Amino acid sequence: KAGVTQTPRYLIKTRGQQVTLSCSPISGHRSVSWYQQTPGQGLQFLFEYFSETQRNKGNFPGRFSGRQFSNSRSEMNVSTLELGDSALYLCASSRTKETQYFGPGTRLLVL
Amino acid sequence: AQSVAQPEDQVNVAEGNPLTVKCTYSVSGNPYLFWYVQYPNRGLQFLLKYITGDNLVKGSYGFEAEFNKSQTSFHLKKPSALVSDSALYFCAVDGSNTGKLIFGQGTTLQVKP
Numbered sequence: 036k037a038g039v040t041q042t043p044r045y046l047i048k049t050r051g052q053q054v055t056l057s058c059s060p061i062s063g064h065r066s067v068s069w070y071q072q073t074p075g076q077g078l079q080f081l082f083e084y085f086s087e088t089q090r091n092k093g094n095f096p097g098r099f100s101g102r103q104f105s106n107s108r109s110e111m112n113v114s115t116l117e118l119g120d121s122a123l124y125l126c127a128s129s130r131t132k133e134t135q136y137f138g139p140g141t142r143l144l145v146l
Numbered sequence: 147a148q149s150v151a152q153p154e155d156q157v158n159v160a161e162g163n164p165l166t167v168k169c170t171y172s173v174s175g176n177p178y179l180f181w182y183v184q185y186p187n188r189g190l191q192f193l194l195k196y197i198t199g200d201n202l203v204k205g206s207y208g209f210e211a212e213f214n215k216s217q218t219s220f221h222l223k224k225p226s227a228l229v230s231d232s233a234l235y236f237c238a239v240d241g242s243n244t245g246k247l248i249f250g251q252g253t254t255l256q257v258k259p
Contacts, residue, residue, distance in 0.1 A: 083246060085245075
């Protein structure tokens with residue numbers, strides 16, 4: 036069974052731009068969660084989607100948004116990028132709430 | 147508020163020796179506890195979890211963890227370390243079965259030949 040896939044793997048943007056990251060979950064998994072990983076803050080929860088509905092949200096500004104499609108694929112969007120948004124963005128999928136399986140991540144560099 | 151602490155930034159072990167990576171947590175209610183490993187430039191790999199039942203949980207690659215409710219700990223262990231175990235290890239908790247994982251800061255495990 037294929038794992039969680041994330042595209043693109045690497046991305047360079049400039050301040051003020053916006054970016055969209057994509058995540059395809061493991062087949063049969065309906066929950067998709069997003070996390071931000073930085074050296075300073077560690078791993079932080081962004082949001083979780085299930086059946087196209089956001090079920091949980093972390094403490095991030097409204098510039099961070101996401102959505103989920105009917106095939107469970109998910110996208111997250113960051114508008115008006117700031118230097119501090121440079122991070123590894125990880126997507127995880129799960130069949131239930133118990134075990135989340137992570138993708139390889141998208142490394143975003145904001146210049 | 148839920149929290150996870152990994153008190154050691156780095157653990158150094160000789161190959162063949164037992165290893166322990168420590169984790170303590172703070173949640174209200176019954177915790178769901180997880181260990182993940184991250185290799186350089188990779189995502190997180192699931193190792194094992196505790197939901198309920200036996201306090202000793204066995205996971206992938208020979209790792210195990212012991213849930214201790216009185217000490218609110220969930221330490222990761224392996225009887226005999228391999229050089230290939232060298233990586234960054236994260237403990238995580240979901241205190242309310244919400245699907246929202248709270249992670250510790252991570253512990254770098256260095257296994258030397």
